[in-house]
Amino acid sequence: MPKRIKLRGPLIPNNSQEAYDYWGLEAVSAKSIAEALPEDGSDVVLEVNSNGGLVTVGSDIYTTLKNYSGHITAEVTGMAASAASVAIMGADKVVISPTAQIMIHKALFGWVSGNSDDLDKASNALKASDKAIINAYVAKTGMAEDDIMELMKAETYMSAQEAVDKGFADEVMTFEDQEAVASLENGMLPQAVIDDFYANRSKRKQEIQNMLREIEKEEILQGL
Structure with missing residues (x-):
């Protein structure tokens, strides 16, 4: 293929x-x-x-x-x-x-x-x-x-x-000869893997946002 x-x-x-x-x-x-x-x-x-x-x-x-x-x-x-x-x-x-x-x-x-x-x-x-x-x-x-x-x-x-x-x-494109395939060979990740990826990504985003807020606070304090 x-x-x-x-x-x-x-x-x-x-x-x-x-x-x-x-x-x-x-x-x-x-x-x-x-x-x-x-x-x-x-x-x-x-x-x-x-x-x-x-x-x-x-x-x-x-x-x-x-x-x-x-x-x-x-x-x-x-x-x-x-x-x-x-x-x-x-x-x-x-x-x-x-x-x-x-x-x-x-x-x-x-x-x-x-x-x-x-x-x-x-x-x-x-x-x-x-x-x-x-x-x-x-x-x-x-x-x-x-x-x-x-x-x-x-x-x-x-x-x-x-x-x-x-x-x-x-x-x-025509779809008459195409068949749905449900197997691990189609390259699709298990849903558990996908859920874990998004959970960790959301955690990392939150860490970055918290870090940016801390930097902003430090800049405000330094400007006082």
């Missing part, structure tokens, strides 16, 4: 992955995807449900998938939006759940400030990002650049069938 790798949550920088993992938050970095790929080049299924994140991370994941020697199937189970939609264009095959969506839009900055020269630089950077994004979509869909740009300008949400019709996905 192919190895299953999760691409879920925001696309984040490599040096942020540890923090997200510590707090038990779903997130994916380019490094986490690269390290999860089998060394023997065997087949991989990428489970995708992400609203996107940093476009540079999406580009990095796209390139990683393209360079992988084995066959990669991206399964869009919920959403592949923004940078995540760029990332999955690197898969050999994209399948999408009938209830899922793919969304594409132009690149954006969360905040830009400065003089007119600074704003011009920011605009040029965004245009370069748009061009890079378009390259990935064109390679997958075969659509004209101008047509893709119009879809990006409109911040286009595509249903499963629309994504297939436009070439962003190859087929809509």
Whole structure:
């Protein structure tokens, strides 16, 4: 069976992955995807449900998938939006759940400030990002650049069938041949292990909060 790798949550920088993992938050970095790929080049299924994140991370994941020697199937189970939609264009095959969506839009900055020269630089950077994004979509869909740009300008949400019709996905997933599996081989942790993890994590969070309160008290006292 192919190895299953999760691409879920925001696309984040490599040096942020540890923090997200510590707090038990779903997130994916380019490094986490690269390290999860089998060394023997065997087949991989990428489970995708992400609203996107940093476009540079999406580009990095796209390139990683393209360079992988084995066959990669991206399964869009919920959403592949923004940078995540760029990332999955690197898969050999994209399948999408009938209830899922793919969304594409132009690149954006969360905040830009400065003089007119600074704003011009920011605009040029965004245009370069748009061009890079378009390259990935064109390679997958075969659509004209101008047509893709119009879809990006409109911040286009595509249903499963629309994504297939436009070439962003190859087929809509079917579930007729899949069977429910109830065994230890499916990789699921016993509920007792999960309960213990969350209990200890909650305890650790409380310890950190108490420590922060003590630090705050000390700072107040020092300021008196």
